[in-house]
Amino acid sequence: xxxxxxxxxxxxxxxxxxxxxxxxxxxxxxxxxxxxxxxxxxxxxxxxxxxxxxxxxxxxxxxxxxxxxxxxxxxxxxxxxxxxxxxxxxxxxxxxxxxxxxxxxxxxxxxxxxxxxxxxxxxxxxxxx
Numbered sequence: 001x002x003x004x005x006x007x008x009x010x011x012x013x014x015x016x017x018x019x020x021x022x023x024x025x026x027x028x029x030x031x032x033x034x035x036x037x038x039x040x041x042x043x044x045x046x047x048x049x050x051x052x053x054x055x056x057x058x059x060x061x062x063x064x065x066x067x068x069x070x071x072x073x074x075x076x077x078x079x080x081x082x083x084x085x086x087x088x089x090x091x092x093x094x095x096x097x098x099x100x101x102x103x104x105x106x107x108x109x110x111x112x113x114x115x116x117x118x119x120x121x122x123x124x125x126x127x128x129x
Contacts, residue, residue, distance in 0.1 A: 005099055005114060008063045012095075015056050031056030046071060053095065063103040064114070068096040 002010055020030035032052040039045045050069045057066050071093055099114040100107070 004101065008061065008099065008114075011061055012057060012064065015060050016053065029060055031060075049093075053093065057095075057097075063100050064097050065100065065103075065110075066095055066097040067113075070094045070096075 015029070015031050016033045018030040019034045020032075021027045023029055033049070033056065036045060036049050036052060049071075053069055054066050057064055097114060098110040099112055100109065101111050102109065
């Protein structure tokens, strides 16, 4: 059984990969992130991608509060500067937020700031960064 920060990371990865109405007994759980995969990497789509990440975490993961979302590609973690850099078929997000270990019990006391990242490829797969 996974507990603590590892559980939150697994939960967020599953939320991002799950479309709404995909899970049989929990049709209301999911995100719009899979719906945006394959869209052109323009400012409008990237803004919708930010919204999809923030909304899904806000709705379904009470133990984590997002404070910042960045799209980054470079090994040094610097942000992308043009849409041409996004047209390689891969997109990496870096989410920064506050881990609240007792958030599911209604206790908003933060423990630490924790980064979380996902790398998506043109093949539709996701890996934790």
